[in-house]
Amino acid sequence: MPDTSGATDPAGTEPEVTYRVADRIATITLNRPAARNGYTVRMADELAAALDRADHDPDVRVAVLTGAGRDFCVGADLSQGGFDPGSDPAPGSDNATDTAAATATDPGATWQEPAGRCSRRIFTMNKPVIAALNGNAIGGGITITLSADYRLAATDSRFGFVFTRRGIYPEGASAWFLPRLVGMGRALDWMISGRLVDAAEAERAGLVHSVHAPDELLDAAYALAAELVATTAPVSVAVTRQLVYRMSPLDSPAPVHELDSKLVAGIADSPDAVEGVLSFLQKRPPEFTLSPETDLPEFLPWSQS
Incomplete structure (x- = not known):
C-alpha cells in the first residue's frame, strides 16, 4: 500500500468506518477524510465488520462503499507506522503472543494483510457491493474494491497499483482479481509500472463500469443499488x-x-x-x-x- 499523510485521530474517538441503512441499501463509508482516508489496521477491521454486518442483515439488499471527503482512499497511512505482522494478530487468533512468535520466524504464517481481509470478505458476500470511487483510490484504496460487483468512478478519479514504486508487493489478492477484470496484459502494465491511471483509461479497460461528475457519483451508485433492490x-x-x-x-x-x-x-x-x-x-x-x-x-x- 502507498503512503499518505494527514491528520489522525490518536484518541480513536471517531469510527474509521461508518454504517447506515436506508431503503434496503447499506452505506459503508471510509471515515478518515482529514487523512484522505489513509488505510489503517483499525479501518480494515471496522470495514470487514461492516461488510459482515451488511451481509447478515435481512434489511439490506445492496451495500454501497464510499469514502468521506475528496478521496476514496489514498492507501496505507504510514504515519502510524505501517503494518507490523508481529504486533497485529490475524483475525480470530486466540493468543497474540503465540501469533507474534510465529510471525517472528515466518511473517506470513498466520498474519493476514489488511487489504486482503476486506477484498476476501467482499468476495464471499451474498449481496452485491457497489464501490463509489471518489477522487484517488491508490494501492490498498483500489485493491480492497476489486472484488466488488461494480466500481463507479468520478471524472477526476485516479487509480494506482504503485507497489513497485515503493519497493513493496501487491496485496488485497489483487494479482488474482485484476487480470480477471482488465486482462493479463493490462494488469501487468499497471502493476509493473505502478503508474497512475485516470478514470477514462480505467473505464476503457473495464476496471470501472461508469464515470460520473464528482457531485453525481454517489447518486449514480444509489440509483444502481435501488434498481437491483427493485428488480432482482x-x-x-x-x-x-x-x-x-x-x-x-x-x-x-x-x-x-x-x-x-x-x-x-x-x-x-x-x-x-x-x-x-x-x-x-x-x-x-x-x-x-x-x-x-x-x-x-x-x-x-x-x-x-
Whole structure:
C-alpha cells in the first residue's frame, strides 16, 4: 500500500468506518477524510465488520462503499507506522503472543494483510457491493474494491497499483482479481509500472463500469443499488455472483454444468421463480420472498468454505 499523510485521530474517538441503512441499501463509508482516508489496521477491521454486518442483515439488499471527503482512499497511512505482522494478530487468533512468535520466524504464517481481509470478505458476500470511487483510490484504496460487483468512478478519479514504486508487493489478492477484470496484459502494465491511471483509461479497460461528475457519483451508485433492490431476487443474486467468481476459473465447463443442472432442477419448487414469471407476465414489479440468510441451496460447493 502507498503512503499518505494527514491528520489522525490518536484518541480513536471517531469510527474509521461508518454504517447506515436506508431503503434496503447499506452505506459503508471510509471515515478518515482529514487523512484522505489513509488505510489503517483499525479501518480494515471496522470495514470487514461492516461488510459482515451488511451481509447478515435481512434489511439490506445492496451495500454501497464510499469514502468521506475528496478521496476514496489514498492507501496505507504510514504515519502510524505501517503494518507490523508481529504486533497485529490475524483475525480470530486466540493468543497474540503465540501469533507474534510465529510471525517472528515466518511473517506470513498466520498474519493476514489488511487489504486482503476486506477484498476476501467482499468476495464471499451474498449481496452485491457497489464501490463509489471518489477522487484517488491508490494501492490498498483500489485493491480492497476489486472484488466488488461494480466500481463507479468520478471524472477526476485516479487509480494506482504503485507497489513497485515503493519497493513493496501487491496485496488485497489483487494479482488474482485484476487480470480477471482488465486482462493479463493490462494488469501487468499497471502493476509493473505502478503508474497512475485516470478514470477514462480505467473505464476503457473495464476496471470501472461508469464515470460520473464528482457531485453525481454517489447518486449514480444509489440509483444502481435501488434498481437491483427493485428488480432482482436476493437468492438468485447471491448464487449468481458466487457462480461467476468460483466457477469461471475452472478449466472445464463440466462441473459448472453439473451445478447448473442441480440449480435449474429446483426451479419448479422455488417461489421466487414462480414470482419472477408471474410478475413478468402481469407487467408488475416482482415481490421476491426468499432470503440469502435462510434460503440458499444446501448443495452449493462453496457453502462450507
